[in-house]
Structures are given as structure tokens and as C-alpha cells.
Amino acid sequence: MKVQFTKKLTQNNFPEMKLALKERPDNLNVESLSNEKKIVLEKFQYKQHLLTQIGDFTNLSEMAAETRKLWHPNQTLKVFFFGSDKAKDQRVLQYASIWSEHCSIKFERTDNRDEAQIRVGYDATGSWSYIGTDALGVDKREATINFGWLSDSLPEPEYKQVVLHEFGHALGLIHEHQSPDIKMDWDKDVVYNYYAFTHGWSKADVDKNVFQEYDKTTIRYSEVDRDSIMGYYLPPEFTKNKQSFPFNYDLSATDKKYIGELYPELLHS
Structure with missing residues (x-):
């Protein structure tokens, strides 16, 4: 199942923390807090204006709490596209909206x-996305998602896969193979060489996107879904114990179920 990234609250990331909690107060993970710390938290939650007061965030950061990066359910996220290829933009938005068929988040183009909240570019190297509400802290002159691999010659299944994968990140999901529920016995020299040749990645890029495994205390996760759109294709040659992930071109059954749990349809009275 998906891993949902969280980030420890420290004084160095107050801006990210404020944005994430202002967007969705339950982004704060309180499962491991003591009763004393929960009292401080209750004070914060019932006085939302404290979002502007740095002193109270200092108290929260001392809790060693974590903050998730989910948007508020039932929201329509506005998507801006850099460039002038309207047909390409519409194609991207069409595939991104497949997520919306299974959750309460919608995507809508804006000029x-x-x-x-999301800005799409095509000019930078590679395809990537900021995770969830981290996009709110990005300079408005910059993209929060980039599709450097999309071209008219790209086969349709691969085009769709890239869009779904990056918009999955934009919804707060990280790579499936980085779940702490799976132990990959990497043949690192093979993996470094592969991504250097195919993607031009440095060792640091591979460490971050492939080898980094998230700590159990900083993510919400369940059993690994090898059919997830958030997994990389990983051939058995990448690992010493021949573990692998297949090519996945669409949302898996677990992707659909889990994104609906993260973003349920809220009923308003």
C-alpha cells in the first residue's frame, strides 16, 4: 500500500509546517505524543490564529511531532501550465483526473x-513533482511538477504512467519501493550505472529516489503494493535476492482504495 510521507517539525521548516497545518490541521501526526504534549496541541488546534505566532510553533516542534502533506478533502486544486501547448496541457489534465475518479480531490485548469496550487512545466530535466502541500511553498514563478519526458512520440501507456505517477506525488504519495515494509537487497553498482546511463542521475539522485527508505515513525503505510503506479520498474538484476517491481501503467486496485481513504468525500450539513 502507499506510503504517505511526513516530515519532522523543526525550526528550520516552520514555513512548510505552517502551510501543511493551515491546509489540513490533521496533517499533524499525534499518535506518539504524551498527554502533556497533547494538551499543548489542543490549545493550538482550537486557536487557529496561532498559526502566525512563532512561539507556539516552537512548542510544537519540541514535541518531535511529524506533519503530513495532504490537501484538504473535497478540494478542487487549480493547475497552471507554463507554455502554450493547450492540447498537451489538456492531455495531462485528463490523465491526472483519473485520480479524481477514486477520491474527492479534483483538478481544474487555471490561467x-x-x-x-499546482504549476506544471515541461522545460526542466526529467519528470518530478513536489510532495503534496510542499507545492504551496514553491515560488509562484516556478513549476511544482515537471514533465521533461513527455513528447508526441512517447507511447500512450508510458505517457499516462508518467502523468499518474507525478500527480500521485502531488497528492502526497511517495515511491512504493521506499516503504519500510520491504527490504530491498540492492546491487548498488548495477543500479547506479543504470540510472547514470538512462537518466543521467548522480549517485545522490539514485540514493534519494531509489535507495532511501522511510522511517516507520515518519510515514503512514501498509503492505507493499507491487502493482502500484507509485512504484518504479525494478528488474531482478537490481537486487542480490532478485526482488523486482513490474512495469505499471495504471492505478492498481490498492491505489484506488487508498487514495479514497486519504481523501474521502465529506458531507456537509
């Missing part, structure tokens, strides 16, 4: 860059 107003300043109102967009």
Missing part, C-alpha cells in the same frame, strides 16, 4: 498562475 491565473497566482491562484494555482
Whole structure:
């Protein structure tokens, strides 16, 4: 199942923390807090104006709490596209909206860059995305998702796969193979050489995108879903024990179920 990234609250990331909690107060993970710390938290949660007061965030950060990066359910996220290829933009939005068939988050194009929560570019190297609400802290002149691999010659299944994968990150999901529930016995020299040749990645890029495993205390996760759109294709040659992930071109049954749990349809009275 998906791993949902969280980040420890420290004084160095107050801006990210404020944005994540202002977007969705339950982004704060309180499962491991003591009763004393929960009292401080209750004070914070019932006085949302404290979001502007750094002293109270200092108290929260001392809790060693974590903050998730989910958007508020039932929300329509505005998407701005850099460039002038409207047909390409529409194709991206069409595939991204497949996520919306299984959760309460919708995507809507806007020509107003300043109102967009997500900004899509095509000019940078590679395909990547900021994770969830981290996009709110990015300069509005910059993309929060980039599709450097999309071209008219790219086969349709691969085009769809890239869009679904990166918008999965934009919804707060990380790579499936980085779950702490799986132990990959990597043949690192093989993996470094492969990504250097195919993607031009440095060792640091591979460490971050492939080898990094998230700590159990900083993510929400369940059993690994090898059919997830959030997994990389990993051939058995990448590991000494011949573990692998297949090519996946669409949302798995678990992807659909889990994204609906993260973003349920909220009923308003």
C-alpha cells in the first residue's frame, strides 16, 4: 500500500509546517505524543490564529511531532501550465483526473498562475513533482511538477504512467519501493550505472529516489503494493535476492482504495 510521507517539525521548516497545518490541521501526526504534549496541541488546534505566532510553533516542534502533506478533502486544486501547448496541457489534465475518479480531490485548469496550487512545466530535466502541500511553498514563478519526458512520440501507456505517477506525488504519495515494509537487497553498482546511463542521475539522485527508505515513525503505510503506479520498474538484476517491481501503467486496485481513504468525500450539513 502507499506510503504517505511526513516530515519532522523543526525550526528550520516552520514555513512548510505552517502551510501543511493551515491546509489540513490533521496533517499533524499525534499518535506518539504524551498527554502533556497533547494538551499543548489542543490549545493550538482550537486557536487557529496561532498559526502566525512563532512561539507556539516552537512548542510544537519540541514535541518531535511529524506533519503530513495532504490537501484538504473535497478540494478542487487549480493547475497552471507554463507554455502554450493547450492540447498537451489538456492531455495531462485528463490523465491526472483519473485520480479524481477514486477520491474527492479534483483538478481544474487555471490561467491565473497566482491562484494555482499546482504549476506544471515541461522545460526542466526529467519528470518530478513536489510532495503534496510542499507545492504551496514553491515560488509562484516556478513549476511544482515537471514533465521533461513527455513528447508526441512517447507511447500512450508510458505517457499516462508518467502523468499518474507525478500527480500521485502531488497528492502526497511517495515511491512504493521506499516503504519500510520491504527490504530491498540492492546491487548498488548495477543500479547506479543504470540510472547514470538512462537518466543521467548522480549517485545522490539514485540514493534519494531509489535507495532511501522511510522511517516507520515518519510515514503512514501498509503492505507493499507491487502493482502500484507509485512504484518504479525494478528488474531482478537490481537486487542480490532478485526482488523486482513490474512495469505499471495504471492505478492498481490498492491505489484506488487508498487514495479514497486519504481523501474521502465529506458531507456537509
